[in-house]
Amino acid sequence: MRSEDGLLEIGFMRTVFDSLGAGVLVTDTTGRLTACNPRAAQLLGRPRDQMLGHDLHDLIHRRRDGGTVPRSECGLMAVLDSDVPAEGTDELFLRGDGSLVPVIWAATPLRHEGRSEGAVVVFHDFSLHRDAAEQTAAYLAALEGLTARLTMVAEVSTVLISASDTPQMLHRLAGLLVPDMGDWAAVDLRTSEQTGEMRRVVVRTSGDQRAADELTGLLPPLPESTRSAAIQALRSAEPVVLDAEALAEQPDSQLARAHRDLFERLGGSCAVVVPLHTRRKVFGALTVARVDPAASYTEAEVFVLSDLARRAGLVMEAAELFEQQRHVAETMQRQLLTPLPQVDHLTMAARYRPAESAAEIGGDWYDSFLLSDGVLTMVIGDVVGHDLKAAAHMAEVRNMLRALAWDRTEPPSLIIRRLDEAMTHTSDAPMATCVFARIEGPEGGPRQLRWVNAGHPPPLLVTADGRTSFLEAGHGPLLGLSSALHLGLGWPDARADLPPRSTLLLYTDGLVESRTRDIEAGLDSLRRHASALADRDIEDFLDELLDRIDPSGDDVALLALRVPQTGVGAGDDEAPLQHAHNPAAPGRGAPGSRVEDTPVRDTSEPS
Structure with a gap:
């Protein structure tokens, strides 16, 4: 396989060229293809004879949108001018079927007997590696989002547990949801089971908080029938997602009108209404909204808001049960604390x-x-x-x-x-x-x-x-x-x-x-x-x-x-006590001082 002067024979070199597992393209000094191995033809989906003689850059080098890359920006052609090797991982080659294949490539000047003869380009299909990298990036992004949601759930859980009363808990809950989960949040509570009376107890916004506070107060009662999706959340104990179409519907009750006022005063292109509930009772509803027309709520975000509202409902139920127990215990004690003789x-x-x-x-x-x-x-x-x-x-x-x-x-x-x-x-x-x-x-x-x-x-x-x-x-x-x-x-x-x-x-x-x-x-x-x-x-x-x-x-x-x-x-008749507020009276210490014990006879007798 070697000639008498020790050089490899031409036939053997051709075999190596054709057998390489990487695509190999050879150009002349003007950038026209002069050689192409079978692997290159396979990766590009083009017959070799249809590529030879064509300008390499014009034939296969493309942008992500399919457009032609300016020749001045082509790293492959720059090798012909600079006579310096180059490589890259962010190029796209055009296949014969019109699709683009991402490649990792290296280009080297081709010199023979001291003269420049063109360039050799070696490349691999990089799509599998890039897909894996994109999947990893997407996974990491999802993981970061999940971590952020879990952190918020943990913070909210701490607030729910540590708040001393229900109003304080609801104010702090709304404060944690804005602006992470929405541009504003509102809580409406049922204050009477019999009459259906409602009260808006908190409105929190990332904008004008004074205007938001004006929206709190007594609300119209829950209507017997309504088409309002937001009000249906109170009846069904299920979350309701409001999009632009739902928000455009005309209110069919005074309570629905009061809910629409939130969007007219604070803005909103989409919202989620989640019930504050337990298995036993629906206490009210939490509304969280976004103003950006391009914004929307994902299924995962709706799930998180529903879970937080359920946790808040459990805390409200516990507070209600504690208050009932307190009333029973206090009543029992007061009944037993009889009048004194x-x-x-x-x-x-x-x-x-x-x-x-x-x-x-x-x-x-x-x-x-x-x-x-x-x-x-x-x-x-x-x-x-x-x-x-x-x-x-x-x-x-x-x-x-x-x-x-x-x-x-x-x-x-x-x-x-x-x-x-x-x-x-x-x-x-x-x-x-x-x-x-x-x-x-x-x-x-x-x-x-x-x-x-x-x-x-x-x-x-x-x-x-x-x-x-x-x-x-x-x-x-x-x-x-x-x-x-x-x-x-x-x-x-x-x-x-x-x-x-x-x-x-x-x-x-x-x-x-x-x-x-x-x-x-x-x-x-x-x-x-x-x-x-x-x-x-x-x-x-x-x-x-x-x-x-x-x-x-x-x-x-x-x-x-x-x-x-x-x-x-x-x-x-007992005479009134004569000592008034005289800190200097005998036996009295100055304010804040420790007074002396009186000489009281105090003896113990064995039982």
């Missing part, structure tokens, strides 16, 4: 403030009643739990304590021991805290407090001159713990003098403890405010105390006793 000039007052959240309302209670021996009792308690079941258990524990205590003259510790055993063996009530106290002493005084404390915050005694003392004796385990676990624990009886004109305060932990404040700080705050209010009427004392502390989160129960002056008995 007024005995021997001992003035009593009580307050109950339900929790802000239905999830927190539950087991706080106060009580006061006369025993068979004429002694007055004071009770404050809190059953573990914050739900309707806790409220029911509270009623059970309260009634058991009344039944066990009313006809017995035995110490409070024995009453509490029997209550602990009763809770363990006859009730499914969980653990509870409680202070059970007897107000003892002859008519006209002096009077004593005798009590036990089952895991509850200590009572606070406030003297007439503003000194305070937490009564921390008499402390024992929670109710429902000792007997259930066979611990054999008890509750020591404690005694303390009740000075004339002093105030005894029993309270639940919601007054002094919250998620943002520990109980020690809460107790200190209670002591300071109670001291400053020592001279107030007992009713004002409780009202002012709640206003100043402003407890939040848990529910709160308060029970207060005002002791009369010494010698006041049946038929006597």
